[in-house]
Amino acid sequence: AQTAAPDQSIVKAAAAMPMRVSVMAYSFHGLLEQGRMDIFGFLETCKYRYHLETADLWNGFLKSTDEAYLKTIRDEIDERELTVPNLAVDQAHVWADDPVQREKQHQNALAHLNAGRILGARFVRMDTGQCGKNTREWTSEAFDHIVKRYREYAQYAYDHGFKTGAEVHWGPESYWPSMQKLYRAVNHPGFGVCCHISGFQGTKEEVDIADREIAPWVVHTHIDWDVCNGPLVEKMNNLRNAGYQGYYSVEHHSAKDEYAEVGIQLAKVRAVLQSWRTGGTGVDSYHDGKGES
Numbered sequence: 001a002q003t004a005a006p007d008q009s010i011v012k013a014a015a016a017m018p019m020r021v022s023v024m025a026y027s028f029h030g031l032l033e034q035g036r037m038d039i040f041g042f043l044e045t046c047k048y049r050y051h052l053e054t055a056d057l058w059n060g061f062l063k064s065t066d067e068a069y070l071k072t073i074r075d076e077i078d079e080r081e082l083t084v085p086n087l088a089v090d091q092a093h094v095w096a097d098d099p100v101q102r103e104k105q106h107q108n109a110l111a112h113l114n115a116g117r118i119l120g121a122r123f124v125r126m127d128t129g130q131c132g133k134n135t136r137e138w139t140s141e142a143f144d145h146i147v148k149r150y151r152e153y154a155q156y157a158y159d160h161g162f163k164t165g166a167e168v169h170w171g172p173e174s175y176w177p178s179m180q181k182l183y184r185a186v187n188h189p190g191f192g193v194c195c196h197i198s199g200f201q202g203t204k205e206e207v208d209i210a211d212r213e214i215a216p217w218v219v220h221t222h223i224d225w226d227v228c229n230g231p232l233v234e235k236m237n238n239l240r241n242a243g244y245q246g247y248y249s250v251e252h253h254s255a256k257d258e259y260a261e262v263g264i265q266l267a268k269v270r271a272v273l274q275s276w277r278t279g280g281t282g283v284d285s286y287h288d289g290k291g292e293s
Helices: 008-016 025-033 039-049 067-079 099-119 140-159 176-186 204-217 232-241 258-277
Strands: 021-023 087-089 123-126 163-167 191-196 218-222 248-250
Touching: 021 258, 025 039, 025 258, 039 067, 039 258, 067 099, 087 099, 099 123, 099 140, 123 140, 123 191, 123 218, 140 163, 140 176, 140 191, 163 176, 163 218, 176 191, 176 204, 191 204, 204 218, 204 232, 232 258, 248 258
Parallel strands: 021 248, 087 123, 123 163, 163 191, 191 218, 218 248
Antiparallel strands: none
């Protein structure tokens, strides 16, 4: 019996849209704290449990920034043919009110930029920090310092073929007017933004506007449980409509049932990408009106 030829429009759409999905290593911080996962176990989990081609790293899994140690990890990444879309770095935020602590964090940032280079990261995330308890704005002194440092970090990243920058995470970087001000002031091709989707401060309407407006600047994402179980299609479409070329990376926070719950988040993101690949709108076939009535 003959079979019908595949719809070439679907074949072309599928070929043009790879499954750019990943999971952020912080998702397994519970297993890490229990001694049940290390960096090598995380790489195995990405490759063989979830069948990913990516490993979204977090420095909480790194025992040090010693180059020999990092090269061992890079060997394991390469052996599994994994891409590293991001290295998220904590304790390296640019501003701290205490100048001694600020310098310590600067040195940590430099060490992790080098780590990003060795590990082949496409983006290295370092937060901005905040001034005292002010979660919306920096002082002039702090802002000038933050811009200066990010330009230095961005030049290093640009010279080594990757990007670095802030995340919609905490403090003023999660307040959309301040993030806009920062991005425009740094103004460097090696600088980018990781969008923790719906992580902005403000009302639901303000958050929705910020998620849409930041999309053209986004080079990486983190998608949490609430977004995966809520406005996922809308939020992913914001990025798609802006021409986003990065990875859709899930992040889990509960420290409980991490393997299963991360699997649920990945399945939801993959379902949207699969729908797009085959000409759909991102929702499942029933919501597309193609399923049973």
